[in-house]
Amino acid sequence: MSTQAGLASTLAAEIRAAGGKLKRRLREHGGRNDLTPSQVSVLLRLEKDGAATVSSLARAEGMRPQSMSSVVTPLQELGLVRGAPDPSDGRQTLMSLTAKCVKWMQEGRAARQDWLTTRISQTLTVQEQEKLRSALTLLTRLVED
Amino acid sequence: MSTQAGLASTLAAEIRAAGGKLKRRLREHGGRNDLTPSQVSVLLRLEKDGAATVSSLARAEGMRPQSMSSVVTPLQELGLVRGAPDPSDGRQTLMSLTAKCVKWMQEGRAARQDWLTTRISQTLTVQEQEKLRSALTLLTRLVED
DNA sequence: CTAATATCAGGACAACTGATATAT
DNA sequence: CATATATCAGTTTTCCTGATATTA
DSSP: OHHHHHHHHHHHHHHHHHHHHHHHHHHHHOOTTSOOHHHHHHHHHHHHHOOEEHHHHHHHHTSOHHHHHHHHHHHHHTTSEEEEEOTTOTTOEEEEEOHHHHHHHHTTHHHHTOHHHHHHHHHSOHHHHHHHHHHHHHHHHHHOO | OHHHHHHHHHHHHHHHHHHHHHHHHHHHHOOTTSOOHHHHHHHHHHHHHOOEEHHHHHHHHTSOHHHHHHHHHHHHHTTSEEEEEOTTOTTOEEEEEOHHHHHHHHTTHHHHTOHHHHHHHHHSOHHHHHHHHHHHHHHHHHHOO
């Protein structure tokens, strides 16, 4: 019992510390022209799942629609994402990737410009990447719902 | 080559998404009386490594001394941390845990009050906790200098 | 009328940069 | 004088809450 609690609280502290450092490093390497973590996440989600409304994106990322708006608006201004009114529901605007963005992502230019991706490739072996990835599902379980 | 790049960029996006969700969930469950992730991290570090200056804590956490000040000051006001002038170097103030704080942490009350710790205990088996912990060293390697 | 979507406006927080005082 | 520590003040970023219009 006390061993388990100790393990969990140490793990919690380590997760917090790693999360904080990650956030600061991402900011450090994110110039004015780079996309924020939330924006990258949205592009990936739109690529994987197709068009979605701002509100549904907000639900998926665990944030408020107003917050997601301020994530998506710059993507529209950059011409990476485009909105079209939903013909069957006049309240909704369906957001999707522009052809330019799809091409950009498929060509891997996004990856090459991304500090974290480069960092992963340089620092971890493929085996380690897979290990980290499978452990990430555990972390996702913690933070979801 | 393209498989490796793809794996790395997907992993990067997953890390970003999990980090963002973690941050929002921590904020959501952090009431006015709770400690911030950075503050928990500082307490753990002081417990593990003993007294340290604000600047050295800032270096360890990867942030600026001015930012660390605003993390440590509330801890002082809560009576969890106390500063004493370094007798051998008049520039420095050595911060350390108060007896109250050491007792509080040893009794595990900190852990029981901590949402993330509770969540880990409820959501993951001990084996999964250990797996996540060993994978966290990989993440730490990514975000450390 | 109630519920869901979108958006405008303002606020809180945790990091940042710049500047200054003091001690080595 | 150059370097390191501490702290004051203001800024930026990214989320938040509250309020309002529109459509289902």
